[in-house]
Amino acid sequence: MNAGRPANTQARGRKRRDALLGAARQLLAERESDQITLVDVAARAGIPKSSAYHFYADVLELYNELVTVLDAELQQSIVRPIGPVEGWEALIGVVIDRAALYFAEHPAAQQLMLASQTPPAVKRSSRRADIMTSGLIEQHIDAQFVMPDIPDRSRIFFHAVEAADLMFGLSLFQYGALKPSMVEEAKKMSCAYLGLYIPRFLPRR
The missing domain is CATH 1.10.357 (Tetracycline Repressor; domain 2)
Structure with a gap:
């Protein structure tokens, strides 16, 4: 009954990673790389910062x-x-x-x-x-x-x-x-x- 959950979780995770990468692209068109934090990227992507830190330790x-x-x-x-x-x-x-x-x-x-x-x-x-x-x-x-x-x-x-x-x-x-x-x-x-x-x-x- 729960067989679809791992796949759904993976798809949701991939979607959030893509959103973070896309947000970073946008910010890099506006600011220098050393002026951007992971919190900035999460905010632009509309993703909780706790979720961003789940995927990446830092913006680097x-x-x-x-x-x-x-x-x-x-x-x-x-x-x-x-x-x-x-x-x-x-x-x-x-x-x-x-x-x-x-x-x-x-x-x-x-x-x-x-x-x-x-x-x-x-x-x-x-x-x-x-x-x-x-x-x-x-x-x-x-x-x-x-x-x-x-x-x-x-x-x-x-x-x-x-x-x-x-x-x-x-x-x-x-x-x-x-x-x-x-x-x-x-x-x-x-x-x-x-x-x-x-x-x-x-x-x-």
Whole structure:
């Protein structure tokens, strides 16, 4: 007779977690991450603070879960197919434009993945996700071009992603937004670094 209760409880719990994550997104579009508490998030979500503390020990733990969601969304925008391009540098440009558009549309991602005040634990989590993101970029290039054998290639692509992130973060720090000129700088920086290992002209598949 009570067989449905655990499932109902789990569904209600998932709904509340989603509400807290959604409320955190809203607040991160309005305030800096270090100005938000778990009590603030619970109030915005319309959930008792005791329930919020049932799910998360503090707002940092919530941020860690949220940044995982945001990284997955960013990767979904990057993984979409890319039509034929003139060279691998143009392909890198497409990927960086997609990332810039995602960040422009998601202030919470800017705060947790790029901003200087991001808590170190959250930043480490996002850096780990960047390893997967760099792998997606490798796959895009491999799909169109024949790359030479490069020792430790995955590490090199990871560093190229971090170079773009650095320029995005500097844009936020200096201008409070992702300026198109800084997005172009991110492309130059990533391509210049990769160009130390990859010939400018690669044979097509």
